Amino acid sequence: MRYLCLVYADEARVNALPQEQVDALIDETVANNEELRASGGLVLAQALEQVAAATTVRVRNGRLSVTDGPFAETTEQLGGFVLVEARDLNEAIRIAGRIPSARLGSVEVRPVIDLLRERSAP
């Protein structure tokens, strides 16, 4: 089963961190990803540009609407994601708990629906 771990953090807080702490966080994140890859748990991990770079796309009544910014204003913003392979939610939670940014913000764990597999099954 695949789970998408969405990493949320308060950007203002991240931006206020001293550079050496940012560097340490990045080093720790890279090391954690390598460890996860070696154990077979990692599918893909990427950091995202800040929400100022986000665009929200919706289609309403057949019309495409494009708006500036993320889908909702919250105190924490989506800052990255880690797509993991895990046996069940407990293992996914364990993996999410090891993501260094979980300490700074929060990680939302979402089961991934494999659309290709669903379509080919019946």
Added chain:
Amino acid sequence: MSQDAAPELRERIDSLYRSESRKVLATLIRLLGDFDLAEEALQDAFVAAVERWPRDGPPANPRAWLISTGRFKAIDRLRRRSRFDRMLGELAARLDDRPAPDPAEQDDQALEDDRLRLIFTCCHPALSPDAQVAMTLREVCGLTTEEIARAFLSTPPTVAQRIVRAKAKIRAARIPYEVPPPGQLPDRLDTVLQVVYLVFTEGYAPASGGAAVRPELADEAIRLGRLLAELLPEPEALGLLALLLLQDSRRAARTSADGELVLLPDQDRARWDQGRIAEGAALLERAISSGQVGSYTLQATIAATHARAPTAEATDWDRIVGLYDLLARADPSPVVALNRAVAVAMRDGPASGLALVDAILARGQLDAYQPAHATRADLLRRLGRTAEARAAYRRALELTRQEPQRRFIERRLGELAGGPGDDDASRASRR
């Protein structure tokens, strides 16, 4: 047909349903991997028992019979539905390929493991606290949706929807049916204990509604606490059961004959249940002897100190304040600080307690917490500061949602209105 011919067998099946159905369900969930499928299989198995036992005679091992019959019926059901959905056919084949459970393996240990798996799954932290409570009462205790709705002053459709959503999340997010490994056990057990204590509190001191006590809910929580202490005798599980029993020992004394609330200092201690107190004290000793004293064990120690005291005045308040100091270190919550302030007021007088309560309220955390204002009002009343006491009681009344509590506060307000003002005579006459 033969149902009337064997009423004693019918009765035996009914009694088996009461004693075994939750255990059989817990095992069927493991074997079938799905809550709804297991529920249906459980009902099918008992229907089959009612049909076949009068004809064929009861089996030697009814529990194993119910489990294997339920499993067979579930596979059968999936096969029949698979005419419309091929995936169900594949699922049925997969379940059928697995070796049938060996009746010899359906021993007590295996069943107990399944019951623990069920408890930990129902109390999984990925479910909302409301859903944890509803799932535990429904699946582990076997309460109906109507009973759960009545207990929590909700409606059956709301509770049913909560359960449906929880089961859907268990399925979609793949919450595993397992007892957490040792490393995660303390945290996960804590969630389970919280659910049990929440059920108890809602029974022993309901947050709202017409009754001062809901006995069936308190009893259910104690049954759950016993089950946990038996299956997983961790120190805090023992501590929680001790706490429930020691608090519950006062249940009969907490209300008057006409259902009015009686506070601890005014209770008739002859009505405290000595059997509960002895059992709680023994469990508490076992919990403490482990050397790990958690917050439930500390709270049980406080309850045991009350249980030992012949009167409110003769209570060892110094020890109770000390225990609250320890508890505040383990659980630094404003509610613990409030309870500590009450004990300080009993030890050092209402003025000392009031200073602490005012400081807690000034931090703003308990502003909407009824007991904080009721406590403050009581301390002001005891100090003879009538006008301020009345204002505090009125604030408490705004936050009161339980009828006996509301009547209690209205009585206090009535007494303060009828009595003399804030003079020395009234001050001297008060506690």
